[in-house]
Amino acid sequence: MELQLKIWRQKNADSGGGFEVYRVKANEHMSFLEMLDVLNEQLIAERKEPVAFDHDCREGICGACSMVINGRPHGPNQGTTTCQLHMRFFKDGDVITVEPFQARAFPVIKDLVVDRSAFDRIIQAGGYISVNTGQPVDGNAIPIERDTSSLAFDAAACIGCGACVAACPNGSAMLFVAAKVSHLGLLPQGKIEQDGRVQKMVAQMDEEGFGNCSNVAACEAECPKQISVSNIARLNRALITVSFQSS
C-alpha cells in the first residue's frame, strides 16, 4: 500500500513547527512504527533528518510511544497503543496525519517526542506506599478479596503514556491520577496513606499545569489500557471526603 503522511516536524522546544508531507510504501503486516522506520530509512538514504518519536518495547506495555494519529491518541483502534497498531487497519492511498501529544504540561522536545516528566513528579508527590525494603510481613498475612485485588489491578494497568491527557479537551491528568489513587487506595496496604496521597497528588497535578476534569470521558475512550472513568469518580469521592476532614 502507498500512503501519504502529514507529519508534525519541530526542531526543538524553542522553535516553531509545521507539517511536512511524505510518501511511503508500506505492507499490511507492519506495525505503525515499523512503517515509520521505513520512512526514516528512506529519509536517511536521502540524507535528510529522520522523524523523532518515542518508542521502546513495541508490545504495548512500556508506555513510551505516543503520537496522535488522524486526530486520535494512539490512532483509531480502541485499547491499542501506537506500537500495536498494524497497517492492515489502513487502506492504500490513505492520507495519515501524525502529531505529537498536545498539552500544556507536555512540552514538545522534538517532532513527535514530548516531555512527560510531569507524570513522574505526580507519582513522587505521593503515588506510593511508604514501606522500606525488608520491613514487610508475610505476603499471605494480608488476605485481599479477589474482586478487590482485580479492581486494583485494572487501575494499576496504567502505562503512563499520557493519552488521557492528549485526548482531554482540558488537558487534564485526572484519569492518570485517579488510576494510581484507585490502585493503591483499594488495597488494605495502601488505604493507610490514602487521604494524604490524594491531596498531594492532586496538588502536584495542578501545579504541573494540567487542566480540570469536566467529565468528557475522552480519556477513557482513548486509554490504550481502557482504564475506566469510574476511577475518577472514586478520586472525586476521596477528594470530597478529605476536604471535609481537613476543614
Added chain:
Amino acid sequence: MKLDAKIPEGPLDQKWTQYQSRVPLVSPANKRKLEVIVVGSGLAGASAAASLGELGYQVKCFTFHDSPRRAHSIAAQGGINAAKNYMNDGDSVFRLFYDTIKGGDYRAREANVYRLAEVSNAIIDQAVAQGVPFAREYGGLLENRSFGGVQVSRTFYARGQTGQQLLIGAYQALSRQISLGTVKMYNRHEMLDLVVVDGKARGIIARNLISGAVERCAAHAVVLATGGYGNVFYLSTNAMGCNATAIWKAVRKGAFLGNPCFTQIHPTCIPVSGDYQSKLTLMSESLRNDGRVWVPARKEDAEAIRRKQKTANDIPEEQRDYFLERRYPAFGNLVPRDVASRAAKVECDKGLGVSPTGLAVFLDFGAAIRRYGKSKASVSGMAQPDVATIEKLGREVIAEKYGNLFEMYEKITGENPYNTPMMIYPAVHYTMGGLWVDYNLETNIPGLFAIGEANFSDHGANRLGASALMQGLADGYFVLPYTIGHFLSGEIRTPAIDPASAPFVEAEQKCKLRIEQLLQTRGHQSVESFHRKLGKIMWEHCGMSRNLQGLQSAREAIRNLRSEFWKDVFVPGRADEFNPELEKAGRVADFLELGELMVVDAMHRNESCGGHFREEYQTGEGETLRDDQQFNYVAAWAWPDLDREPELTREPLNYEYVKIATRSYK
C-alpha cells in the same frame, strides 16, 4: 590472573546468614557522605537505587528513558518464582536452588544460586506490601502457577503483566526516595563510559540525550543494572533501546565478561513475518501450562497448512505430533526453554513447520478449553452441557488466565487464538552471560558492581522461566544493599570524588571524539542496516545451534562488518541536539565488538550445555552433551585492547551440594 569469587566459608545454607552478620557496616553518618551511581532503572536498578536511598546513601540513578518506569523489565509477562511452598506441593529453598542449578545445566555458582533461592520469599512479601496486585484465590490468598523445568507451582503472577506490576512497585519505591531527596534521577541520560580512578570505579560519562551535552558524574561506587545484550541479534524480544554499551564500556576498561555466548532462545514467540520487522514479541511461558505444542505428523499436512489449503483444525488428533509430550513425558510441554526451542527447531528442520515460512509450530489450547469448560459446567450444576456450552465456558476461563496475551496475539497476527491454535517459534530473549561478578556482585574492577541481567551470576547456561524477575529484585532489594557495604566500608575516609580530575576529563574527551567520528564518517549505509547485518550473522552462526566452522566464518564476517561500519556509516544530525540515530550508532558500534567476543566464547566451549548447543557435541537423541572434565567453569573474558586476542580466565565451578548429572527431563 586468578579469579576470587569470594564465596564465604561455611555450610551452603548458612553462608548468607553468616555473611550478613559479618559484613562490615557503614554508619548512618558515613552513608550520607558516600555517593553511589546506579545505571539503569529496571527491576534491578530501581530496587537497588530505592533500597540504597532508604539506607541513607546519596544515590544518582541514570536511565536513557524519559521515565524510570519504562525499563524493559516492564514487559516481563509470566511471573516471579519464590520458594514459599504456599501450594503445599513439596517446594523448598533447596528445591528452588536445585531446579535453578539443574535448569542452568550445571554451569552456575552454587553459593549465589542458593542465596537467590533464600531471599526469593522476601521479594514476594516486599512486593505485596508495595501494593503489587498479584493474582489471588477466592479465599484472598496468593495464587501460584507452574513454569518450565520444575514440578511444583511456585510462580506468583499478576495476570500476564507481572513485570509491569513489579516494576511499578519498584518505581514507586524509587519515586518515594526521589521525593525524599536521597536519590537524584537523571532521565534521558545515556552512559557512554566508565571512569576508573586509581584502579577503582569512580564515575561515568553520560550524554544528556535532550541537549546532547556530555557530562561527568562522580561517585564512590558504580552499579550497572543495564540489562542484557540480546539486541546484538537485531531481532529479539528485547525493547528497541536495550543495549550493551554500559557493560561493554566496563569490559573495555578491564572488567571481565562471563560466559558471553550463553543466550536464551525462548520457544514461544510470534514468528517473524517479514524483513521489515523491528522486533519479536514473546508469548509468555505461562501459556505452556495449558497450551500443547504440536506439528502435523505427516509432511503433506504441514505443506498443506503452509499453502493455506488446510488449517490446524483440519488435522485429526491422531495425525498430530505433540513432540514435547512424546520426547519428554516427565515434563511434557513444561520442559525448560532451551530444550523446547531446540525441539521446535528440529521439527521445522524436518519440514513440519506450519507457517508460510516453515518456521513455526502450533501452541494449542483446544484441550484446555474443553477441560476447563467441563469443570466449570459441573461447578455451575449443568448436568449434560453441549459442546458449544463447554467451549464457551472454557474460553471464559482461558480469557481470565491469559486474556491479555490472547489479545496481544490477535493484534499482531490478526488471527483469533481462541479459534485456531497460536503459531509460535523460538526467538532471542535473554542473555545469561554478563559481567563477571563475585559473591558481592562486584566485578573484578573494585567499586564496580553489576546486578540483574547485566551480570552472569545465577542462571548458568539456561535460565528457568520466572527467574529473571526474581534475580533482578533479589540483587536490588536484598543482596547489593548488604554487599556494597563490603566495598564502601573501606571508603569512609575518601572525600567526594572530583569529576574535574584527569581520568574524568580524559574519558569525556574520548566520548566526544567518538561522537564526532560517528557523525563525520558520513558514509552511505544507515546504522540500522549494519545492525540488521550483524543480527543475521549472529542468528545464523551463534544462535540456536552452532558449529566450529560457522563460528569461524562469523568472527571473520563481524570483523569485516565492524571495519566497514567505521568507514561507511551515515549518521544524520548533530551532536548537540536530540538525535536518536546518533544514540543508535553508538550502541550498534558496541554490539559489533561484543558480538565478536560472543563468537569467540562459543568457539572455545567445545561442549553443549543449556542454550549453548554445539552441533559437534550432542547425544544420539540430539540432546546437549556436556564435558564436565574440561568445561566445568565460568569463562571470564578480558578484552581491553581490540588489537589483541581476548584473554580467557577460568573460574572453576565446585559442586559440593548438588550431584552433577546429565540433565534429563524425560
